[in-house]
Amino acid sequence: MHAFAAMAVAILLAGEAAPAVIVAWLAAVALAQFYAVRLERSRHELSSSLPSFYLGAVLSALAWVFPLWAFGSQIGTEAATQLWAVLAVMMAASALRATSAPITTFFFSGIVGISSAAWFLYATNPGMAAIALLFMATTSTVIVERRRSIRPASAPGAQPSSDDAATLPFQCEFGHDDAHWHWQTDATRRLTEVSRGFALATGRDPSDLKGISLRRLIAGARAGDAPSDGTELAERMKRREDFSGLAMQVRVDDRPRWWKLSGEPHYQEGIFTGYRGTGCDITESRVTLEMMTRLAHYDALTGLPNRAKLTEVLAAALDRSGLRRRNACAFLMIDLDRFKAVNDTLGHDVGDTLLARVAERLREQIADSDMCGRFSGGAFAVVIPEASDLDRVRLLVRRITDRLIQPYEIGQHTVFVGASIGWAVGPHDGSTAETIMRNADLALYRAKETRSNSHCRYERSFHAQAEERRKLEIALRSAMKRDELHLAFQPVVDAQSEAVVSFEALLRWRSTEYGPVSPEKFIPIAEETRLIVPIGEWIMHEACKAAASWPGDVRIAVNVSGEQLLDPNFVSSVIGALTTSGLAPERLEIEVTESIFLSDATRACTALEHVMAVGCTVALDDFGTGYSSLGYLRRMRFSTIKLDRSFVNGAAGGNRECLAILQAVVTMAESLGMSTTAEGVETRREVDMVRKLGCRKIQGYYFGKPADALAAQALFAMS
Known part of the structure; x- marks a missing residue:
């Protein structure tokens, strides 16, 4: 640092000062710095070399301000300001260096700053003089704060007392209480002196600690088995290195504790005499940190x-x-x-x-x-x-x-x-x-x-399917606005007379982008995204409007999902659809599946009871394929139980279990005063079978596929 700065000053002075003078000045700077380096290397002999430290700082400062006073008037204001910039860099570097004797940096910065300010006043430049003084004050503040935060200075050559931990380097915290203590070892790293706080932390008498190896003390009862942080401490002390804020786990009375230690090697006449340091117990803060870490990485409920x-x-x-x-x-x-x-x-x-x-x-x-x-x-x-x-x-x-x-x-x-x-x-x-x-x-x-x-x-195909699902969701959100949704109506006939007694309204979607989309694809999307709520409300109004033009004894069945039942506006939307269309409430049948009772059974049942109070009936669809909780059959007065097509097809194919289930459900429904509807009937054989079992109504392709409202209306014109 000094060498580069000296070359910069020599270049500024070239042509203005005699070469011999410049060479003599460079020699003076070199000798002053050589003297300072020798003192720094023997910094542990502070008691004998303190005046020499001050003298070295003074000589170095005088050497550096010499060019400004000797040649400042000759080189001009601009060059003099450049020379001052070099001096400012030297002051800043000195302030940041954190030497063992910080008072020397005060001497250097003070002499350079005051001398520079005095010259600028002499040169009738008060502005630069003020800047020089301000910069000197700033560097002095930096020296104080840096020394306080890194290594609080102790009086050169002073031996620390047992209760003066605050004056030792590498303090754990500032203060004189027992929570902050100090220690000292000999060259073999055995304790020679400890404060009362250190003894309290170990649970021993201070006299019992003298002569004990610091590493063995940290290892506790596990002789020779120091934790990893203890190993690091031993390595640092073996290499005679400074250490600061080294956290480690120790054993006190066979209990784990956490300490934080700082220390530095000391020398007497160039010979290593041991370590001096400070410490404190950080067990509580460490436990708190570990608890916070656990809370950040572990679930409090399950652990x-x-x-x-x-x-x-x-x-x-x-x-x-x-x-x-x-x-x-x-x-x-x-x-x-x-x-x-x-x-x-x-x-x-x-x-x-x-x-x-x-x-x-x-x-x-x-x-x-x-x-x-x-x-x-x-x-x-x-x-x-x-x-x-x-x-x-x-x-x-x-x-x-x-x-x-x-x-x-x-x-x-x-x-x-x-x-x-x-x-x-x-x-x-x-x-x-x-x-x-x-x-x-x-x-x-x-x-x-x-x-x-x-x-x-x-x-890998799941990504394509997920992308397809995402695109379908986007298209479905605008399907109502584009009039892409429409209803199809499938007839339900009386099992004996085969006359149409009702229609089930079924939602269909013909997308302008994807063409006809299967309900098995878009209905789950609508339920997951809660689009089923506005779509379901639209279905209710359209179905009631279509049924209003049918004969008075023909009913309309509308499927309702669990999401719709949990919507607070569900009942009012049903009443609104009936009022707008003029359809009698008893002609509207709400169809639900057993899955509605899995989300919020109480709210679902309450919503159904409200529409039943209005006069509508409720049918249980796909009975036997879900969770078949018979308790809900007792609680809810369903008008109809619809038997899933899988049982009908199985029974017609000779499956005895399916046949037994159909018989049991029909008998149970009759005893509860409920009607039964067989779904998915496609052949005459199946018609005869379900009629023989006692089903009251039949629905399936045998009597008609889902068709639009005009086709449904045509059935009544034919009859």
Whole structure:
């Protein structure tokens, strides 16, 4: 630093001062700096060299201000300002250097700053004089603050007392209490002096600590088995290096504690005499930090790792798999089926207990090397770091599914939930944690689409299907505005007279972009996005308007989803459709499936009871294919039970189980005062069979396919 600055000044003085003078000045700067370096290297002999330190600073400062006073008037104002800039750089560098004796930097900056200001006043330039004084004050402040934050100065040559920890370098905190203590060792790193606070921290008397190895003291009862931070301390002290704020775990009375130590080597006449340092106990803050870290990475309810932790572990597993070409890792996404129904019907306390029980069962199934966690809500996940054997993964998936569907006894309740699992394998199915998680989620969606309690591995085709679904959703959102939706009506006939007694309104979509779209594709999208609510309201109004022109004894049946029933405006929309069309309430039949009772059974039943109070009837559709809770048949007064076509076709094909189910349901419905409708009847044989069983109404292609309102109206004209 001094060399480059000296060359810069020499260049400024070239042509204005005699070469011999410049050379003599350069020699003076070099000698002053050589003297200062010698003093710095023997900085531990402070008691004998303190006056020399001051003298070195003074000589160095005088050497640097000499050019300004000697040649400032000759080189002109601009060059003099440039010379001052070099001096300012020297002052700033000195302030930032943090030497062992900071008073010397005060001397250097003070002499250079005051001398420069005095010259500028002499040269009638008060502005630059003010700048020189301001810069000197700034560098002095920097020296004070830097010294205070890094290494508070102790009086040169002074020996620290037991209660004067605040004056030692590398303090843990400023203060004189027992929480902040100091220590001193000899050249063999054995304690020679400790403060009362240090003794209290170890639980021993100060006299008992003298002569004990600091490293062995930190290791505690585990002789020679110091923790990793203790090893770092030993290495630092072995190399005689400074250390500051070194946190480490220690043993006190065979209990783990956390200390933070700082220290520096000391020398006497160039010979290493030991260490002096400070310390404090940071156990409470460390425990708090660990608690906060755990809260950030673990779920408070189940104690399992949370999404952030799972992502971190999965990313690490993927990295290891990338390093070992034949290795693979797997990620399982697990979603509890019907969990929301538990929360809604039994309360969140039971739901929380259920989640904790699920967590316990998951822990039982996985290996020690695997990690299970709670992803969100009723979703869990498992990271399998070693998944080269895919058969093992498939076996684990089946075990988890079979275990989670077992009943849970919670208080006075027996709870049943299912579990659907989607899984992906890295790096085959993705090279990043986010990609693997997304692909496992796509597989989970496919598993839930198939049926409850199923599992599915990710396939590349799922992306195309998800993209198709996304585009369909966008198109469906504008389908009503484009008049792409319309209703088809399928007749329902009396089983004996075969006369039309009602029609079921069925939604159809002919997209201008995709053509006819199957209800099996767009109805689930409408329900998931809640588009089914405005679409369902439109269906209700259109169906009632069409039925108003039919004979008074013909009814209209409209399918209603669970999302519609939970909408607070559902009942008012039904009343509005009846009022607008003029249709009598008893001619409107609301069809629901058993799945409506899985979300919020109480609200669903309340909504149905309200429309029944208006005069409408309610039919239970697809009976036997869902969850068949007979308790709802007792609670709700359904007008009709509709038998699913799978039972009708099975019974007609000679399946004894299907035939027995049909007989049982018809008998039960008759005893409850309910009518039965057989769906999916396509042949005369099936017509005769369901009529013989006692079904009152029949619906199917045998009597007519779904057709538009004009075709339905034509049936009455023909009769």
